[in-house]
Amino acid sequence: MSVRVYRSGGIVVEAGGKRLLLDPTGIPDRKPDVVFVSHAHSDHCRPSVLRALKGVPKVMSHATRDLVDPRRRLDSVVAVNAGEEVEVAGLQLEVHEAGHVIGSLQLRFDAGATVVYTGDFNLERRVVMRPAPVLKADVLVIDATYGHHRYTFPPRPLLYKAIVQTVREAVEEGRGLALAARTLGTGQELTALLSLVAKVVPFVEEKIAEKNRIYEKYGEVLGEYAVHSLRPPRGAIAVVPLSSDHPGAVPCTGWAVGRGIPLSSHAGFSDLLRYVVGSGVATVYAFSSFASSFASYISREMGIEAYAL
Numbered sequence: 001m002s003v004r005v006y007r008s009g010g011i012v013v014e015a016g017g018k019r020l021l022l023d024p025t026g027i028p029d030r031k032p033d034v035v036f037v038s039h040a041h042s043d044h045c046r047p048s049v050l051r052a053l054k055g056v057p058k059v060m061s062h063a064t065r066d067l068v069d070p071r072r073r074l075d076s077v078v079a080v081n082a083g084e085e086v087e088v089a090g091l092q093l094e095v096h097e098a099g100h101v102i103g104s105l106q107l108r109f110d111a112g113a114t115v116v117y118t119g120d121f122n123l124e125r126r127v128v129m130r131p132a133p134v135l136k137a138d139v140l141v142i143d144a145t146y147g148h149h150r151y152t153f154p155p156r157p158l159l160y161k162a163i164v165q166t167v168r169e170a171v172e173e174g175r176g177l178a179l180a181a182r183t184l185g186t187g188q189e190l191t192a193l194l195s196l197v198a199k200v201v202p203f204v205e206e207k208i209a210e211k212n213r214i215y216e217k218y219g220e221v222l223g224e225y226a227v228h229s230l231r232p233p234r235g236a237i238a239v240v241p242l243s244s245d246h247p248g249a250v251p252c253t254g255w256a257v258g259r260g261i262p263l264s265s266h267a268g269f270s271d272l273l274r275y276v277v278g279s280g281v282a283t284v285y286a287f288s289s290f291a292s293s294f295a296s297y298i299s300r301e302m303g304i305e306a307y308a309l
């Protein structure tokens, strides 16, 4: 059974006479049978595009729906939970935890060949979320944001230890510390780490706190935190958005390898390889930043057919 994977508005998978559109941020050339939204980050989901795809079933988690469509303006939403299997447009779709941000899902379906779409994912045990399981597949469409060996991150326990130590030193010296994080993702991980492990009450910027409430609605325990809008009080331990211009804030992102704290909600390079090996896959399609170098690496080093999207 042939499976075609290409880009048109998002990632399109054609198999078994069906067309699935994954994480659209633009209008596709041809109308899909099903749309799948893996999570709420803006590079995976655009509400205006979803609104334009009228009448097409849109599969997403309940939490993603809360984040992208709080006023319930989208039609044909099929809201699911990780671990469920649903039939949509004649396709059996399995959705699994992706461990990336609240509500993030992986998708698996069988159309002659078993196809897995990871979306953005994380395999590590963290203070928030459950890790993504590695799913068996014939065809794997995988996130390659950090698909370069430069982005092999230290294991979570070591990163956590370094962050907690930095925070404790700042507290002992009576000086403030701001950690800069993604508004949805590492913002909540840091809130929980500071509150539950470092045992401080962090000042969390309002945009991050808004997302904290969605995590809490879905059962994640983040501990105690205070909320600030413009600037945290002088001397506070704070979590601010990466996009803020807070002076001296320590960036916590995978891109900060070598200059900050490489804490990411994405899988690093070694976990991407772990996924490819564990999935037992025959064909890989890589998407996002390092798609080309990742596809070349696994085709060259592992002998697996691989393409960049």
Ligand SMILES: [Zn+2]
Pocket (backbone or CB within 6 Å): 039, 041, 044, 100, 120
């Ligand atoms: Zn993401």
